[in-house]
Amino acid sequence: MAPSEQVFENYKHHGVSVWVRTDLRGQHREYCLCYHCEYFHPEDRERNCRIANALFAMDQLCEITTPVWECQSFVLSLGKENPDG
Numbered sequence: 001m002a003p004s005e006q007v008f009e010n011y012k013h014h015g016v017s018v019w020v021r022t023d024l025r026g027q028h029r030e031y032c033l034c035y036h037c038e039y040f041h042p043e044d045r046e047r048n049c050r051i052a053n054a055l056f057a058m059d060q061l062c063e064i065t066t067p068v069w070e071c072q073s074f075v076l077s078l079g080k081e082n083p084d085g
């Protein structure tokens, strides 16, 4: 999509007003490597990947959403092929 065709919107995410590209709103899980990775345990921060924990801390601090596009430590988890399932 060309930059001139992109549309942005403002909405409440966890009670905070944030901006997002409209076509990508709510899509971060579909693109983030973590949701398919052996090391991702967001429900158990003690076992969770240190990179993911660091990103989560920054996300909370800055009220941002940061999907991981590339990661040298990624290991495919066959049990997470459908992260929303």
Ligand code: SF4
Binding pocket: 033, 034, 037, 038, 039, 040, 049, 050, 051, 052, 068, 071, 072, 073, 074, 075
């Ligand atoms: S190793 Fe990389 S892809 Fe896996 S959970 Fe950590 S940051 Fe995400």
